[in-house]
Amino acid sequence: MKLKTAVKLLLSVMVLVYSYPGVSQAEADSSVQEMQTVTVFSYRAGTGDSRATAMALALYGAKYNAVLLMADHLASKGLLKDYGDRKMEIFCLVADEMGHRIIDESFSEKDRIATIKINSRVSLNDFVRAEIRNAAFEKIEKHFSFQEEMEPVVSPTIAPGQEISRAYRYIRKHHWRMAIIYLDHLEKKYPHWGTLFLAKAMAYMGMHEADRAISALTSACYLGDQDACIKINELDPPD
Incomplete structure (x- = not known):
């Protein structure tokens, strides 16, 4: 009960934080705070990936792409705060819970590619809720025991946004x-x-282990992460 009360109080405070100077109440209440978008994402399943896991990661990818589009839209209107080094962990949680409707989905048994196309409705409130949720997770993780940190338990539940956000909090x-x-x-x-x-x-980059960082980036690029492909050239440009 105390946690629920704390979350409600934090929400009230953050509503005040989102009162931006120079933005009229009429504009703040307009549809500029919300956007519908159609995004698609494909995930190539590997050995050991179940079809359910492949479809879940394809869905997460489509949702995360929608979050990036909405973030750009809100930032261009001066409505999205600068999350700084918390951005990735918060964006992951927005994708984790945002509303969506699946337009089309497929799984190619031959190529082992899962593809999902979705219609999403993303709003400024989704980012506010994700920030609150992120703070709640951070508070819980602060009290992890040494064993919980050295031998983390990974739930069998497929929740990629929530799970990867924890890694980004450690990195931050x-x-x-x-x-x-x-x-x-x-x-x-x-x-x-x-x-x-x-x-x-x-x-690995934070630990100044460049070779391991490049190896991980190479794996990420090979697995379809375009940001990783760009970063490889930044760290290890071709001759």
Whole structure:
């Protein structure tokens, strides 16, 4: 009960935080705070990936793409706060819970490719709720025991947004080793998820282990993460 009360109080405070200077009440209440968009994402399943896991990661990818579009839209209107180094962990949680409707989905048995096309409705409130949720997770993780951090338990429930956001929180706090340990455990569940290897590369870069970072980026790029492909050229440009 105390946690619910705390969350309600935090929500009230954050509503005040989102009162931006120079933005009229009429504009703040307009449809500019909400956007419908259609996005599509394909995930190539690897050995050990179930069809359910492949479809879930394809869905997450489509939702995350919608979050990026909405974030750009809100930022262009001066309505989205600058999350700084918390951005990735919060965006993951927005994608985790945002409303969506599946337009089309397919799974090619031959190519092992899962594809999902969705219609999403993303709003500024989704980002507010994700920030609150992120703070709640951070509070819980603050009290993890040493064993919980060194031997993290990964739930069998498929929740990629919530799970990868934890890794990004470790990375933001420069808890590089804990991030690697957690991602190693998560990799057993999602062995072919490019986003996971990109996060692992960020942790290795924080530890100044360039070779391991490039190796993780190479894996992420091979698995279809375009951001990883760009970062490889930045770290190890071709001759």
